[in-house]
Amino acid sequence: MNKYGSALRAAFPITLPICAAFLFLGISYGLYMTGRGFAPLYPICTSALVFAGSMEFVLVSLLLGPFDPLNAFFMALTVNSRHLFYGLSMLEKYKDTGLKKLYLIFGMCDESFAINCSVKIPAGIDKGWFMTFVTFLNQCYWVTGVTTGALVGSRLDFDAKGLDFALTALFLAIFAAQWQGEENHGPSLLGLALPFFCLLLWGPKAFLPPSLALLLALFVCAFYYRRQRS
Amino acid sequence: MTFSQELITIAAVVAGTMVTRFLPFVLFPASKKTPPLIAFLGQVLPPAVMGMLVIYSLKDVSLFAGQHGLPEFLAGSLTVLLQLFTRNMLLAVASGTVGYMLLVQYVFA
Numbered sequence: 001m002n003k004y005g006s007a008l009r010a011a012f013p014i015t016l017p018i019c020a021a022f023l024f025l026g027i028s029y030g031l032y033m034t035g036r037g038f039a040p041l042y043p044i045c046t047s048a049l050v051f052a053g054s055m056e057f058v059l060v061s062l063l064l065g066p067f068d069p070l071n072a073f074f075m076a077l078t079v080n081s082r083h084l085f086y087g088l089s090m091l092e093k094y095k096d097t098g099l100k101k102l103y104l105i106f107g108m109c110d111e112s113f114a115i116n117c118s119v120k121i122p123a124g125i126d127k128g129w130f131m132t133f134v135t136f137l138n139q140c141y142w143v144t145g146v147t148t149g150a151l152v153g154s155r156l157d158f159d160a161k162g163l164d165f166a167l168t169a170l171f172l173a174i175f176a177a178q179w180q181g182e183e184n185h186g187p188s189l190l191g192l193a194l195p196f197f198c199l200l201l202w203g204p205k206a207f208l209p210p211s212l213a214l215l216l217a218l219f220v221c222a223f224y225y226r227r228q229r230s
Numbered sequence: 231m232t233f234s235q236e237l238i239t240i241a242a243v244v245a246g247t248m249v250t251r252f253l254p255f256v257l258f259p260a261s262k263k264t265p266p267l268i269a270f271l272g273q274v275l276p277p278a279v280m281g282m283l284v285i286y287s288l289k290d291v292s293l294f295a296g297q298h299g300l301p302e303f304l305a306g307s308l309t310v311l312l313q314l315f316t317r318n319m320l321l322a323v324a325s326g327t328v329g330y331m332l333l334v335q336y337v338f339a
Contacts (some may be wrong), residue, residue, distance in 0.1 A: 076246025
């Protein structure tokens with residue numbers, strides 16, 4: 001088998017939980033936006049172009065409100081500020097991937113980041129193509145789900161309540177796997193504890209920016225503290 | 231909103247999202263040596279961000295009302311235990327998800 005085929009075969013199984021969750025969530029998003037009076041082409045195009053789940057739901061309310069593109073721009077910056085951390089984490093991993101790098105960065109949603117950042121790619125598999133297929137498959141699931149929801153969503157009769165937990169379960173499993181493989185649990189514990197306390201303090205809508213700022217501040221302090229000691 | 235205003239709004243959201251994704255790669259290009267602080271962040275952020283994603287995906291669970299997050303806690307524990315003991319991620323994620331669906335559709339319905 002050529003390197004594309006083997007990379008695709010290695011990437012596919014690990015994206016299955018995302019497939020289930022994205023089809024389900026995508027259908028809800030397609031239904032939600034067409035239910036607000038938008039033509040099916042709107043959710044289909046925005047799902048492919050924005051490809052950041054929570055921001056797409058925000059986009060619907062932005063489009064229904066008064067025209068204010070600057071506000072829309074800064075809203076996207078705030079809601080997606082966590083991506084900055086993904087980029088910093090992937091500087092090394094995305095190196096030497098050629099032109100694919102542009103697509104890898106464009107399509108770096110939470111789930112593609114989580115897999116590409118943590119999964120041990122089997123020996124003999126092309127790293128760049130593996131990560132590209134993970135990203136591409138996830139985007140296909142999302143756009144397929146949204147398209148289905150936008151076109152035939154109202155005629156679907158399914159009870160998949162709770163299926164979106166697949167994403168939580170995926171993050172938990174990756175977290176547990178990482179925990180087993182690391183010597184120092186400090187960063188993992190901080191990553192769990194700080195956002196949790198910020199969530200209690202600021203609530204689900206506003207806790208992310210302070211969590212990111214606090215985490216960053218603590219890690220920068222840790223870096224200079226270590227450098228001074230050594 | 232007119233059609234062109236809608237297009238501009240969508241473009242603004244796409245641009246904002248792309249800034250957050252591309253900025254680190256623009257600031258620290260592969261051709262230059264990454265500063266030590268950024269390299270350090272590249273090591274400690276991935277595990278921390280994974281913890282944050284766990285919290286983020288559970289952010290709308292109310293601990294102090296309704297079912298107090300019990301279905302999430304039970305299904306989440308099952309996922310973590312299966313991952314720790316079998317090291318089979320698909321098994322852990324699938325069992326946790328099916329377990330959660332059964333809980334919210336039948337037990338806590």
